[in-house]
Amino acid sequence: MSMPVVTDDYRELAHQSLARPLSEAERALMSALLQVFAKGNHDFALAVASLNDNNVARPSGAPGPWSLAVFEEELQRINRALDEAYAQDGYGA
Secondary structure (H helix, E strand, C coil): CCCCCCCHHHHHCCCCCCCCCCCHHHHHHHHHHHHHHHCCCCCHHHHHHHHHHCCCCCCCCCCCCCCHHHHHHHHHHHHHHHHHHHHHHCCCC
8 A cells, every 4th residue: 555645744744644545536625624724724614615715526426516415424434434434444544
């Protein structure tokens, strides 16, 4: 398994472990959310608006705009996929 590219965004999450590298779309979502939250915005509605304003693609590849429901679904899908990878491969991608 290849190691993920280490970026400043990954360094921000240095104490989190992954059982697989994040996809390019997952990294784009992570970066976009870190930018929103770094400004002190912790309202998910503002995060969703920013994702739409910045044309951040859904990591699932599904078309359409972001909404709070879509945001929740995407995060749940990513968490399930990471949990499955951890269950299969264990600690440390």
